Amino acid sequence: MQQIVWTFLLFWSILLTTRAGVTCVWSSGCVLPCSSQYHEIIHWYKDGKKNSVHTFYDKADHLDYQDADYKGRTSLFQDQVPQGNASLLLSSIRTTDEGRYKCYTATSSDNREQFIQLSVRAPVKNVDLKLKSGEISCSVEGVYPEPKISWSEDGSPVENFSKEPLRDKDGLFSVSSVFTQSVKENTTYTCSISLVDESQKYTTSLRPENVAISSGQDATIHCPASQENSGDSTITLTFGDSSTILNISQISQLPKDIEWKGEKIQLTPDGTVTIYNLENQEHTGTYRCVRASARSRQEVLTQVQIKSDHTKTGVVVGVVVTVFIVVVICIIVVICWVKKGTKHRKNQTDSSGNNTNSSNGNPNEQEQDIMLSTTDRSSP
Ligand SMILES: *[C@@H]1O[C@H](CO)[C@@H](O)[C@H](O)[C@H]1NC(C)=O
Ligand SMILES: *[C@@H]1O[C@H](CO)[C@@H](O)[C@H](O)[C@H]1NC(C)=O
Ligand SMILES: *[C@@H]1O[C@H](CO)[C@@H](O)[C@H](O)[C@H]1NC(C)=O
Ligand SMILES: *[C@@H]1O[C@H](CO)[C@@H](O)[C@H](O)[C@H]1NC(C)=O
Numbered sequence: 298m299q300q301i302v303w304t305f306l307l308f309w310s311i312l313l314t315t316r317a318g319v320t321c322v323w324s325s326g327c328v329l330p331c332s333s334q335y336h337e338i339i340h341w342y343k344d345g346k347k348n349s350v351h352t353f354y355d356k357a358d359h360l361d362y363q364d365a366d367y368k369g370r371t372s373l374f375q376d377q378v379p380q381g382n383a384s385l386l387l388s389s390i391r392t393t394d395e396g397r398y399k400c401y402t403a404t405s406s407d408n409r410e411q412f413i414q415l416s417v418r419a420p421v422k423n424v425d426l427k428l429k430s431g432e433i434s435c436s437v438e439g440v441y442p443e444p445k446i447s448w449s450e451d452g453s454p455v456e457n458f459s460k461e462p463l464r465d466k467d468g469l470f471s472v473s474s475v476f477t478q479s480v481k482e483n484t485t486y487t488c489s490i491s492l493v494d495e496s497q498k499y500t501t502s503l504r505p506e507n508v509a510i511s512s513g514q515d516a517t518i519h520c521p522a523s524q525e526n527s528g529d530s531t532i533t534l535t536f537g538d539s540s541t542i543l544n545i546s547q548i549s550q551l552p553k554d555i556e557w558k559g560e561k562i563q564l565t566p567d568g569t570v571t572i573y574n575l576e577n578q579e580h581t582g583t584y585r586c587v588r589a590s591a592r593s594r595q596e597v598l599t600q601v602q603i604k605s606d607h608t609k610t611g612v613v614v615g616v617v618v619t620v621f622i623v624v625v626i627c628i629i630v631v632i633c634w635v636k637k638g639t640k641h642r643k644n645q646t647d648s649s650g651n652n653t654n655s656s657n658g659n660p661n662e663q664e665q666d667i668m669l670s671t672t673d674r675s676s677p
Pocket of ligand 1 (some may be wrong): 330332383
């Protein structure tokens with residue numbers, strides 16, 4: 298019987314010493330659990346540190362010899378110590394808090410040691426995927442532990458990318474990566490960030506598309522297709538740097554017709570956006586449709602170009618120029634004839650009625666008019 302009890306106790310202590318672990322979120326508070334029936338004296342230690350993390354006896358904290366890294370960040374649940382709760386509350390978790398902790402509890406007659414492994418996580422909140430001068434870059438900031446970065450092109454993994462990890466003063470990682478192959482239209486580029494221990498994965502993708510229409514045509518752009526686990530995703534369609542066209546949290550809330558700066562827009566559940574009768578040149582530019590959830594973000598970046606109708610303009614310009622030239626020629630012709638007429642008059646006054654021009658034999662209407670007027674004048 299005694300043997301069974303010992304085996305059980307041994308098993309229990311192995312379980313406690315090897316399995317106890319706690320994952321704490323960077324900068325927030327975290328409880329290192331420990332319970333013991335011997336709770337008159339409580340010491341918390343960390344591997345590699347000589348001084349204690351926290352010390353409690355005579356029903357009070359004694360922190361004179363506390364390790365400097367833990368100053369002002371530790372407390373016990375003092376009201377629960379008499380019930381055997383020796384847990385330590387550690388606030389403002391730092392990356393350097395990672396490691397193995399020992400909870401030493403004792404009475405004057407007995408003591409107990411328990412070990413807890415503390416791990417720190419600074420989860421990925423957002424991954425920045427940018428298309429700039431034909432290059433796609435992916436960056437993430439303030440994560441812990443070090444993230445792994447991977448790229449894929451239309452779903453196939455690619456190895457051609459640069460990677461630059463940096464550690465900030467808090468020990469958090471920032472990674473910036475540039476996809477080093479030429480970026481193609483209608484291709485989906487995906488950057489995935491996962492923490493080294495696979496505890497978290499964040500996927501973000503970008504797809505460049507181009508649409509060229511003539512003024513007055515309908516423009517069709519795409520929003521990212523829904524992923525299987527996108528129950529909580531939001532869809533945002535923006536134009537340029539800031540103008541929000543659409544911002545919905547559920548595809549089922551799809552509004553029937555959207556009006557945006559005088560443009561009629563329709564979105565279908567498959568993610569196709571149609572902008573009707575687009576002719577306002579100010580709406581030439583970049584349309585960004587983003588589908589985002591807690592773990593992923595997909596983006597389609599559509600460059601819409603509205604071509605003003607060149608052939609039509611050409612015809613109009615041609616007609617205007619032709620009319621102008623014709624008018625100028627007419628004016629010149631008229632001026633010439635008027636000058637010629639004055640000369641006639643002069644001739645007629647000089648040689649009293651001697652009509653030199655009649656010998657032409659083929660006078661036109663203008664000539665006749667002038668001759669008529671000269672005859673009228675020369676006959677008083
Ligand atoms: C000790 O008390 C705190 C605060 O109520 C609680 O969060 C923790 O789980 C308790 N720990 C144990 C081992 O009972
Ligand atoms: C990576 O890019 C270089 C040139 O930029 C190219 O020569 C090489 O074949 C690429 N590698 C792969 C795996 O695509
Ligand atoms: C991209 O897709 C659009 C629409 O499907 C098509 O009109 C266009 O030609 C494609 N571009 C390329 C470079 O394949
Ligand atoms: C979309 O709406 C949500 C709340 O409904 C808001 O938090 C978010 O900032 C909006 N996004 C844009 C781009 O307007």
